[in-house]
Amino acid sequence: MNHQYDCAVVGGGIMGAATAIQLAKGGMRVLLCEAQQLGMGASGVNAGTLSLQIKRVALMPYALKGHAIWADAGEAVGFKESGGITLAFTQHEAQILEERMTARINAGAPIEMITGAHARELEPHLTERIVSASYCHADGYANSSLTGAYYRRKLADAGVHVLELTTVDEIEPSGDGITLRAGGSVHAARRALLATGAWTKEISARLGVPLPIRVRINTVSVTERMPKLAKNVIGHATGLLTLKQSTNGTVLIGGGWQGTGTPEVGRGQVVAETLTSNLRLAQYALPELVDARIVRCWTGFEANSPDFLPMAGRLPGWDNLFVLCCVRGGYTIGPYMGRLMGDYILGREPELPLFDPIRFVEKHEQASSRSH
Template sequence: MSENHDIAIIGGGIMGCAAALRLASGGMAPIVLDRGDLGQGASGVNAGTLSLQIKRVRLMPYALKGHEEWARMGDAVGFRRTGGYTLAFTEREAELLTERQTLKAEAGAPIEFVTNNQVLSAEPNLTRRVLAASYCHEDGYANSSLTGQYYRGRLREASVPYRERCAVTSITRDTQGFVLHTGGPPIKARRILLAAGAWLKPVAAMLGVDLPVNARINTVSVTERMPPLFATVIGHATGLLTMKQKGNGTILIGGGWQGRGTPQEGRGEVIADSLIPNLSLAQFALPKLGQARVLRSWTGFEANVPDFYPLAGELPGVPDAFVLGCVRGGYTIGPYIGRLMGDFILGHSPEMPLFNPGRDFEKDAT
């Protein structure tokens, strides 16, 4: 016997779950389907950094709203507003820092430039070789491993059904909408939202749409527990380092260094050629990190399209089908853009513009 819903959402990460909650509050009956567990794709394996200093200028208004959403979630997702420093160690990095952070400040981020003495006064364990730095008091982090637990609770509270370990293998259409085949009873829905992250391309192909989706394989590492060494989020002018010390003393190190693999092959593979320079840069910024053992390194897939902006809108050529995903920094803006997507599907005018999935990606890659 088949199930019938107003909309089926394929993908139970932050964006898909946030959209489902907004749709439910607007009177629709959604169902969320995930090939694994809720919040365990990119939403659950990233470093949890919530830094405005590493967001693209055009996305800054969305990132600011995203920060507000994370603050409202609070302790349930391990949210901490710690402030953050972005560091430059060479003249070229200093120029890059000044250029990028000036544009981001003009876009509304509360970023200021600080001196080396100010950085070392706040974080005395950092290297003395800081040439330039910026600071944002809004920066912080959340615990990405709590993503699934949080959204399971929110979906249950809203009486939104969800299915974990429920991979959609094909999608057909009937007179009433879409039929999703999962190996169990068919799931029917009048509308469909694709929010499958790094798996968006094969899911869209089930509907005959070729989305230009690629996947980055980002590496994250965690150390053993250490005495308190720093209190803020630390980044690098190139974007190749994010670092924060959690309340239990462990230090999370990220920065987008690439591993190896594809979403279709399962979990990606950590490779030494990326891991070693990532850890070396972290130790350069924080010399006492050399006393710590790395307990674990892992990878997570991050979907993107050529211009690195989101896909958020109607799926080209397929009536009643929508797509949401594919952006660097999706962890930060996810709760907010998911809500915007829900408004759009409900027929409301979103508070901010969405991102046309049918756009000319080469023209818009600015």
């Protein structure tokens, strides 16, 4: 069979785009299909936080590598290494913060524990009710709304054939390759990658390998422009707050508070009760936000696996179909995971281990056998 492409990548978020670029640099002819426009899913609607203080310990080596890639991209993605402070308001929260940050420090993160007084020296507008805090000079953020434009240029430079606004309707084995039916056309490739984020659950089920993917509907808000209130990224020991002030004065507020909706239906909906809780916590940390007006709120779908680690490897039962998805807080590590997956598909040994999806299929089979 005449294969038009060496690899077809389904999904134009950070992970799909980064993988496609790595494959093209390795000499492959690559097709990338994106149902919307590049970076319009989770990659483009998240809060843009690049904080090592909120990364899982097992993913710290990947987060450090990903952070370096964002730093190299610089102004093209609005990267800023502002520093980050995570706050505890009670003794119980202080204990949680100490335990979590100690584990991250041991995993290589440049984090230090500081007093509440020190936190207020760094950020004078913070509340006086801080019991303890942690600080990381490497924390910062990028502008997630620039994701699509940035990767569009990078993909073009790498020679990847990109089809935006093109839904892949069918993925079928065909001889020694894969056939994709997308946008009214048929594309043949030797192999394919699913990098479809929250949509991977439904797609994997259609392919006969239902992956145990959960979907969160995270809420993000932005205020009007305000006087300078914070230089650092501000977080909370529970992980329920991320707050940063952009160079234009607007304050971006997130923290994983949930909206409603499903990926199959479309954009999620903001829930007033959870939005209010998020804003109250932000105001508690930075009291002068009481004067702020919220100008926009939105949601984004975040896929994660039962163990909150990526799914990266061959789709179980397929020889030439791969999957890369499911990283809570994947904005930071996404570019690096794409590089690793690209190397894996190219037949190279990845610099750091991948996360084979077979672990969930094996657990499901073992559970089924025990029930019979």
